[in-house]
Amino acid sequence: MFVIPGMHMDHGWMELQQMRYAVAVAEERSFTRAAERCYVVQSALSHQIKALEQEIGIQLFARTSRRVELTPAGEAFVQASRQSLAAAERAVTDAAAATGQIRGTLTIGVIPTVTAVDVPHLLASFHAQHPAVRIALRTGGSEQFVGDIRSGRLDVAFLGLAECTPPHGVTTKELSRESLVAVLPAAHPLASSTHVTLEDLTHERFVDFPGGTAGRAQADLAFSAAGLQREVAFEAMTIDLILGLIRNGLAAALLSAHVVPADHTLSAITVQDAPRRVEYLAWNDFNPSPATTAFLDAVTLHQSQCAEHSAVPTGESPS
Incomplete structure (x- = not known):
């Protein structure tokens, strides 16, 4: 007791x-x-x-x-x-931890558009190595997660932010950096284009994440910086719903190419002046728990293994 x-x-x-x-x-x-x-x-x-x-x-x-x-x-x-x-x-x-055992609870925040790591595979590997750690997964937005890390409600979180708005008040590790692509219905007049500009898309009805979220800010900031306006007719928090609206000809979107499936009903097109998105792993570096430290090490190892795998030429196996 x-x-x-x-x-x-x-x-x-x-x-x-x-x-x-x-x-x-x-x-x-x-x-x-x-x-x-x-x-x-x-x-x-x-x-x-x-x-x-x-x-x-x-x-x-x-x-x-x-x-x-x-x-x-x-x-x-x-x-x-x-x-x-x-x-x-x-x-x-x-x-x-002083005896070499990692235990406790690890609370992780995950945005809907993590592409830099395979989260399920990462968690499975971490659980296999540290079975005594209780993993709690939370979904939400980057801006919410930053506050939750500061207040101690989260141990670590995966964030996705516009290139010009890095997170503050938390420690971060950059995981990836990419340009968003335009996602259109396959029957759209621009679907066969090799590339488009933001100005080409100004007359489209968009589906995007809710206003005020970090996911939405990526495109909003890019259009604003270009002196352009767009109509966001639909707001959604899941990639499946966003893609479903596009498939049915209701909207266009700017998304990471990694979340767009190889699908004959969709067309992903390079945008010359596209918004730039950065993924981070974030945590509070003031006295992190042993489970948090072990998870940070697991993410580094996971990325290293993925880099080694991607470097192997097609048809060959890693030694």
Whole structure:
């Protein structure tokens, strides 16, 4: 049983498990869902929360028959509890790392358009090498991930940003740099062109990522820099939906060539003044966890192996 040293109350010790229960209730806003998440019966979880409130003499949750909300004191308690739980887990993982064991939780942010690494293959290799590490994967946007790394909600993240807007406040490793291509329906009048310009595309209806996201900024900045305007008629967060809209003749897009499949219904065309996109691996280099350090090493090894493989001439096998 873990306890917090120095947190002796009038009626006993505050346990880490009670903190876990409080965090679960706060995040789920339901005692029932929190109990399911913590794999305990609801009565046991409710009893522990009530005992905790009695021990510290503070009401953490406002309850009705239909709602559960944090009190202002509860907000402060849960925030500190998250930090205490993270510190306790870090103590165990650091002790294990001193004996050569890598364990703990590794939380990774992945944008929908990662092309510099094969993420599933990378995670499979990492898991095989470090089976005691719990991998948690999150999807979202680059700008959100930068903030999450700074606040400690993510350990590492894959980012995709316009060449002129590198990330700030996090440590990064550049993974790739490329020009976006125009993606059009195969029946489009420009589909057979060897190349186009942004001006050639100004009359198209575009599908792009939502406004304000880093994925959208890549094209927005390029059109703005060229003194051009475009119409973004559709916003989407998944590549499959973007490509589906293009296939059906509803829109055009500017995308990484690596996410465009070899498909007779689509045409990917070089853009002379195309937006430039950079992929990064980002993390916080202030006291990274052993699992984070091991993952950074795994990405470097993965890229090295991919480079060696791509350097082998067709028809030959690597030695």
